[in-house]
Amino acid sequence: MSTSDVTKDGLQGVRPGRDAMIGVAAGRENGARASRRRGGERSMVPEAKFSSYYGKPVLNAPVWKAPDIAGYFFLGGLSGAASVLGACASATGRPGLAKASKVGAFVSISLGMVGLVHDLGKPSRFVNMLRVFKPTSPMSVGSWALAAYGPAAGTAAFSAVTGRMKGLGALATGTAAAFGPFIASYTAALMCDTAVPSWHEAYREMPFVFVGSAATAAGGLGMLAAPIDEAGPARRAAAFGAALEFAAAQSLTGRLDEPLSDPYHKGTSGQRLKISEALTAFGAVGSMLLGRRSRAAAVVSGLALLAGSALSRFAIFEAGMLSANDPEHTVRPQRERLNRNSANG
Amino acid sequence: MSSDNLLSSLLAGDTDPAANGGFTDHPPRMGFFTDTSVCIGCKACEVACKEWNHVPEDGLNFTGMSYDNTIGLGADTWRHVAFIEQRKPIAGQIAGVQHADVGSPAVDAAGSDLRWLMASDVCKHCTHAACLDVCPTGSLFRTEFGTVVVQEDICNGCGYCIPACPYGVIDQREDDGRAWKCTLCYDRLEVGLEPACAKACPTDSIQFGPLDELRERAAQRVEKLHEAGVTDARLYGHDPNDGVGGDGAFFLLLDEPEVYGLPPDPVVTTRDLPSMWKHVGVAALTMAVGVVAAFAGGRRS
Numbered sequence: 001m002s003t004s005d006v007t008k009d010g011l012q013g014v015r016p017g018r019d020a021m022i023g024v025a026a027g028r029e030n031g032a033r034a035s036r037r038r039g040g041e042r043s044m045v046p047e048a049k050f051s052s053y054y055g056k057p058v059l060n061a062p063v064w065k066a067p068d069i070a071g072y073f074f075l076g077g078l079s080g081a082a083s084v085l086g087a088c089a090s091a092t093g094r095p096g097l098a099k100a101s102k103v104g105a106f107v108s109i110s111l112g113m114v115g116l117v118h119d120l121g122k123p124s125r126f127v128n129m130l131r132v133f134k135p136t137s138p139m140s141v142g143s144w145a146l147a148a149y150g151p152a153a154g155t156a157a158f159s160a161v162t163g164r165m166k167g168l169g170a171l172a173t174g175t176a177a178a179f180g181p182f183i184a185s186y187t188a189a190l191m192c193d194t195a196v197p198s199w200h201e202a203y204r205e206m207p208f209v210f211v212g213s214a215a216t217a218a219g220g221l222g223m224l225a226a227p228i229d230e231a232g233p234a235r236r237a238a239a240f241g242a243a244l245e246f247a248a249a250q251s252l253t254g255r256l257d258e259p260l261s262d263p264y265h266k267g268t269s270g271q272r273l274k275i276s277e278a279l280t281a282f283g284a285v286g287s288m289l290l291g292r293r294s295r296a297a298a299v300v301s302g303l304a305l306l307a308g309s310a311l312s313r314f315a316i317f318e319a320g321m322l323s324a325n326d327p328e329h330t331v332r333p334q335r336e337r338l339n340r341n342s343a344n345g
Numbered sequence: 346m347s348s349d350n351l352l353s354s355l356l357a358g359d360t361d362p363a364a365n366g367g368f369t370d371h372p373p374r375m376g377f378f379t380d381t382s383v384c385i386g387c388k389a390c391e392v393a394c395k396e397w398n399h400v401p402e403d404g405l406n407f408t409g410m411s412y413d414n415t416i417g418l419g420a421d422t423w424r425h426v427a428f429i430e431q432r433k434p435i436a437g438q439i440a441g442v443q444h445a446d447v448g449s450p451a452v453d454a455a456g457s458d459l460r461w462l463m464a465s466d467v468c469k470h471c472t473h474a475a476c477l478d479v480c481p482t483g484s485l486f487r488t489e490f491g492t493v494v495v496q497e498d499i500c501n502g503c504g505y506c507i508p509a510c511p512y513g514v515i516d517q518r519e520d521d522g523r524a525w526k527c528t529l530c531y532d533r534l535e536v537g538l539e540p541a542c543a544k545a546c547p548t549d550s551i552q553f554g555p556l557d558e559l560r561e562r563a564a565q566r567v568e569k570l571h572e573a574g575v576t577d578a579r580l581y582g583h584d585p586n587d588g589v590g591g592d593g594a595f596f597l598l599l600d601e602p603e604v605y606g607l608p609p610d611p612v613v614t615t616r617d618l619p620s621m622w623k624h625v626g627v628a629a630l631t632m633a634v635g636v637v638a639a640f641a642g643g644r645r646s
Binding site: 050052054056057059062081120136189190192200203206207218241320 | 408499504510511513601605610611
């Protein structure tokens, strides 16, 4: 409905700001940026101009739902690292830690796979995941790895709990431990092998963030569920994971240029990553200082480590959603690359 | 050819996509050349596409974005006409001088400084199609015409193709869960018909044909427009050496691609996949060593 009238003296009651001036020539800034500024945030640096189509995203954002997919990234990491921890615990005569890790690995991968099937647009067709094998699709490779890993983790857990089928249990433990590191890391390739700028450009560090986070979570689970006198390796694995994740995350955010680094340290995703780091640091330090003395401290540290790992995956997931929905993330780095290339001849 | 060269030719650069897809004796690669300088924004392409392909209605919205209430490509929009109003005269055009011979967009002879850009967007049918590469079920496939099509009886709605597309083309149909996009009217091509959108286009803004011919025709058209003073005219997606190995559907634009909502320098995400797998491998090994070392390090307390 038009709110303006045409009169002899010209137009009356014209709504301002409706001239759709788009493009470099029109000097228009992006709509998302303009509304951000209305929110009160002022930048001292003159903002780089870029064009967009009415501030609409260039990409179609992932339709994956966070509880299913970010949840799977966490559960898959926990499971993969726990399988390695469990196998080593078996081999070094730590039955309590072995049982806790193997059961934890099986329960978490099962929950994770429920999430994966639930997230499908056609869950009844989940078996089509094993229709072909495609090395160009991390999801295809991951599906085949899961098909080998899941049953192995289940058999290892069954054998550890019931004490039956010891030979098969040992074989399954070895198989699960062999696939575990891949289960914990391929999800980074899956996520980064997209056009989502803040994910794709982070592909070098993301696998290290993911395995660090996975080791942290598995260590936390070990502390939580295993007797204190067996949990030493769990504490050290968690400390190792925390250090690796922290270092990889620092390197990631340091290397990415803005605006692609923004979701990792600004907004809700940035805030969640900070909380995750604090929880992980608290859990790692707490477990190393008090973990071997107090059961309560081990439990609290273990929970903090698990929560830190989960929160990190949800935050990184959210960062990608923000990146996909912001046309500046797609356009600016590409435009700058073109300008650089043409300047270099 | 070493395995590294073979891999990189499959993931980037100029190549014959149908041959890579396993077709030994195949027809020429077919595609679209969308010349936006003669688009009049009639949306006949949008309607023809919806009708022919039975694409369902996806909301009747008022956006305030010039004449565009379609917004963008998605599961239920396979052709999208963009409308852009600019306070900018057509480059090099002098009021009152006619360019009837090149059929350039009309401007007000009295010297209006408004130009109204229209462009019909569509799936690019990339030479290196990320959607196809990442599809875990094999639902997305390469046809003998070099185009990219979803087999809806196989798609399980995993959604991986959606963020993989650097152009924001393919999307999930909400009430159905599967991914949908332009098929370049695969059914029509197989019986020798041109796609519905090209058939319906009254100004031949959408031209369909063998990609080689279209690229030649497009180069001539740009040259003609430049001679006529329309220096803004440029091709987009025509170059087989760009980040996606060239588009099967390419465009003549009158402004920067991002003005039309197109990425200025898209790169197929799987170009970096070999490196991604290497990083994953090193990370997996790092974790394995780290966890094992956690056992070696200390005594049993």
